[in-house]
Amino acid sequence: MTNTDFWTEGEPVVDKAAPDGPIETRWERRKFAAKLVNPANRRKLTVIVVGTGLAGGSAAATLAEQGYHVKSYCYQDSPRRAHSIAAQGGINAAKNYRNDGDSVYRLFYDTVKGGDFRARESNVYRLAQESVNIIDQAVAQGVPFAREYGGLLDNRSFGGTQVSRTFYARGQTGQQLLLGAYQALERQIGLGNVEMNTRHEMLELIIVDGKARGIVVRDMITGEITTEFADAVVLASGGYGNVFFLSTNAKGCNVTASWRAHRKGALFANPCYTQIHPTCIPESGSHQSKLTLMSESLRNDGRVWVPKAQKDTRKAADIPEDERDYYLERIYPAFGNLVPRDIASRAAKNVCDEGRGVGPGGLGVYLDFADAIKRLGQKAVEAKYGNLFEMYQRITGDDPYETPMRIYPAVHYTMGGLWVDYDLQSTIPGLFVVGEANFSDHGANRLGASALMQGLADGYFVLPNTINNYLASGPFPKVTAASAEVVEARRQVEDQIEKFLSIDGDRTVDSFHRELGHIMWEYCGMERTEEGLTKAIGLIRALKEEFWTRVKVPGKGEELNQNLEKAGRVADFIELGELMCIDALHRRESCGGHFRAESQTPDGEALRHDDEFGYAAAWEYFGADGKPTLHKEELEFEYVHPSTRSYK
Amino acid sequence: MILKITMAVSGILLVLFLYVHMIGNLKIFLGAVDFDHYAHWLRALGTPLLPTMWYLWIQRAVLTLAVLAHIYTAAVLTIRAKKARPVKYAHRPKVQGSYAARTMRWGGVIVLLFIVFHILDLTTGNLNPVGDHEHPYANVVADFAPERWYVTLFYALAIISVGFHLWHGIFSAARTLGQQTMKGQRRAKAIALALSLVLVVGYLSVPFAVLVGLVD
Amino acid sequence: MNIKVRVWRQSGPSDKGRMVTYDVKDISPDASFLEMIDVLNETLILGGDDPIAFDHDCREGICGACSMVINGVAHGPEKATTTCQLHMRHFKDGDVIDVEPWRAAAFPVIKDLVVDRTAFDLIIQAGGYISASTGTAPDAHAAPVPKKDADAAFEAATCIGCGACVAACPNGSSMLFTAAKITHLGLMPQGQPERDSRVIDMLQAQDDAGFGGCTNMGECTEVCPKGIPLSLIGRLNSDYRKAIAKS
DSSP states (O other), rough: OOOOSSSSOOOOOOOHHHHHHHOGGHHHHHHHHHHHOOOOTTTTOOOEEOOOOHHHHHHHHHHHHOOEEEEEOOOOSSSSGGGGGOOOOOOOOOOOOSHHHHOOHHHHHHHHHHHTSSSSSHHHHHHHHHHHHHHHHHTTTTOOOOEEEEEEBBBEETTTTTSSEEOOSSSSSHHHHHHHHHHHHHHHHHHHSSSEEEEEEEEEEEEEEEEEEEEEETTTTTTOEEEOSSSSSEOOOOOOGGGSSSSSSSOOOOHHHHHHHHHHTTEEEEOEEEEEEEEOOOOSSOOOOOOOBBGGGGGOOOOOESSSSOOOOOOOGGGGGGGGEOHHHHHHHGGGGGOOOHHHHHHHHHHHTTTTTOEEEGGGGEEEEEHHHHHOOHHHHHHHHHHHHHHHHHHSSSOOOSOEEEEEEEEEEEEEOOOTTTSSBOTTTTTEEOOGGGGGSSSSSOOOOOOHHHHHHHIIIIIHHHHHHHHTTTOOOOOOSSSHHHHHHHHHHHHHHHHHHOOOOOOEEEHHHHHHHHHHHHHSSBBBBBHHHHHHHHHHHHHHHHHHHHEEOOSSSOOOOOHHHHHHHHHHHHHHHHHHHHHHHHSSSSSSOOOOOTTTTSSSSSSOOOHHEEEEEEEEEOTTOOEEEEEEEEESSSSSSOOHHHHH | OOOHHHHHHHHHHHHHHHHHHHHHGGGGGGGHHHHOOOOOOOTTTTTTTTTTHHHHHHHHHHHHHHHHHHHHHHHHHHHHHHHHOOOOOOOOOOSSOHHHHHTHHHHHHHHHHHHHIIIIIISSSSTTTSTTTTOOOHHHHHHTTTTHOOOOOOHHHHHHHHHHHHHHHHHHHHTTTTTHHHHHHHHHHHHHHHHHHHHHHHHHHHHHHHHTSSOO | OEEEEEEEEOOOTSSEEEEEEEEEEETTSSBBHHHHHHHHHHHHHHHTTTOOOOSSHHHHHHSSSOOOETTTETSSTTOOOOOOOBBBBOOOTEEEEEEOOOTTTTTTEETTTEEOHHHHHHHHHHHOOOOOOOOOOOTGSSSSHHHHHHHHHHHHHHOOOOHHHHHTTTOOOOOHHHHHHHHHHHHSSSGGGTHHOOOOOOOOHHHHOOOOOOOOOOHHHHHHHTOOTTTHHHHHHHHHHHHHHOO
């Protein structure tokens, strides 16, 4: 047990729901062992689902189909706008369509390995098993996947794997899958099984007798604060990449639902595991409000390069072939341009650090389609990537058919999240967490096309089969607005809003968010050091102090007040940022999306320390100014034995 | 939707009538005897199966119904459109679709006013300087006499309005009745334009001929 | 570059609203239109004014949240572009730009440029889905769909539900939105069983929500950020006619 300046270590955390025995049958056996709820009783049970993305939308629809009464909440004006909609590339499924040696086991293996051996084997195996069902469900809903001329589903390969198992719908797979889930959800709303609350933000979790029994929400139009009750609460509120201010997340994405649950006792696991996506459009100036991702699928045909010489300011076309460094193909001949995201991102950072970056500020590398256009013809390239090329041209004003794209890594996905057991239940009974909001399946790094897979597996197939086991012990005693716990939760929300409106300082919420983002990107981004992280923690604490004395939130609480919404989210991001740095500081190894400069091989590759850090770090909240407590969940690898990830 | 199908069907009926009417009009170039004979024949059409004038009245009744249905549906759709946008844009919206489509309503009103005048002028003869039922040729020639330039102008304006109205109207009717391919859309728009142009030229040829003395 | 914007300000549903002029200085041509409003809002907040409320989220042209009528054109002057993807390089120094919300009875203004588009959800609720509960179709992947149909269905399904079509339509009609969903589902074999009831129910919902009637003017497709073609409305009409004939 260690006790440092920044954290203390507590008891290990154990996944009590985890089945053992042969991995192939664990999920089957867990489902069989779970208690069921009689269909007639389901109507009497209410489940709150926060978030309507792939995980939340599919969970709400499926639970309603099963007969539960569902209350769904989202901050957007329609459930269809959840940020899953922006996922471009595809969704993995172990259907072995190509007869190229794929299987459930291989998807499982690739995912555990891709996650740098920091994920639970049982969970990942289940994910691989359910992957095949997702495709069927989506097709049945009418999702227009890309098809072969024979009418059967098409698929393609994706970063980090050597088989073709990624199903896709042009560059808009997330949109199409989300619309499928959204339509299923709307059907249930129409049938009266789901009560939909759009433009509502969860601001507090209500815990009664140790169980999650409801949430406090703010109606973002009227500002009204209400308390909502249920027999179980499901958080599907997405990831926290916006802690970096600039990320590929939507502007509204936030950690508030997860963070408020964390403050109420739910453990937060592996917050430092951040995926930096290698192919994003570089920043263009101080006005920048978000970064745009270009699908990883572009790396199938695009070649990544920088000039061999430093500070080479010639135009791309003027640099002859032998003065170009196709560095991914050079360093990783086996995978070439298709190395996993973390590796591609760091390689880009390295060449830019060497002064070989291209474009303004030298923060960019080329992604060149000239060879693909020569080989396949412009038409074929257009058919595959047309919409992405258009998007690039719209944002940058450059035509990628003529000049290579300029790309740079950007924060894209967060593998960490609320700790959940095999049943997706957090450490608070009755609080379930699905999709990107939980920490479970991707370990330290997520493979491409696996986020959609996990969100939908959780929502369509896992949660609806595990939540029964909890709900079977209900219905629970009725909760009323007068209960002491409810009154207290509500008061916390109202006090915070009042506080924000009363500070009346001289800095905007966005200016704090930007500053936090700079600190995080600088010290807790692609490369982290003990010195930098320690410094960052100090900076964040000072920023927090300043935030609570100098922030200016205009307007009133009882109206649509977008700055008030942001203030609450930024307050949570600041606390989260500190925890991320602490987590990154404590993990003195490099793994997946977490690269500690102190822990690398002589040739600059990530160096894990499995003996010391082969665990998931689940953090317990100890007050805004206290030290968090670390609870370790030891990870066992019975099937895929940790090895050095090599893509060379 | 039923409203729009009604509008499309009534519109198509009216277009058919306009074509038949135009062919009749063009008989004026064959001279007074032929033209007047044609007018008499119209009254006798259907005989001996039907008594004299009956066919004409049936046609008039059908046309009136079509016009009323067309106006009624247009009115309902206009009122709905007004209700659907209670607050107008401060910056006048740019027309990006087609001007023909945007002038349907005003064009329709102009055409309606013209029809009323046209009936009083050449059917009942009340507003015609000659007004002789037995000699429609003379009525037409008198109508478009150079000194009655304002009648000719109104006539021309109305015919051009009809052209614009049909340019969009014929395409729109096809779409409402289910035309759905991009290729078909291009074809439907081309046909609508051609049919409208033929009508405009056909109808305008008569007053033009009177004006320049080809018909007198 | 320096510009002036005239923005619709309306404090709430009961306020009458008005255009208010603001100066925006030193904007980079690489900034997006929304980033320009962000910059303006920062100034307004520090100056003690109420910042402009507007809907936005993904800022990459796919979520459909952003919704501004710019100089009388929904989503502004660039074709097939959402407001968030419109960049200031398409304007000139010294321009005066009018910014208004979507205007439709079915999309009431909540505040400033923010409107309520729940009516679109109601249209989908009425029938914009295929009834396939989770787990009911274990072999669905094996059913072939002609590539041509799947591709055409995809094109229609790219609708982002932003509502620009309604904002641009002189009739305030949502026909293009509805037609896109009818076409997407109607082209898939899975969508056939509910094809007739879907079109009847969705059109009813559309009328009930207070949208105007379509007169095929084509303004919608001109502003559609996804370029959904007008021809889909013909498909909807044809489906409707056949459905009515059968019922």
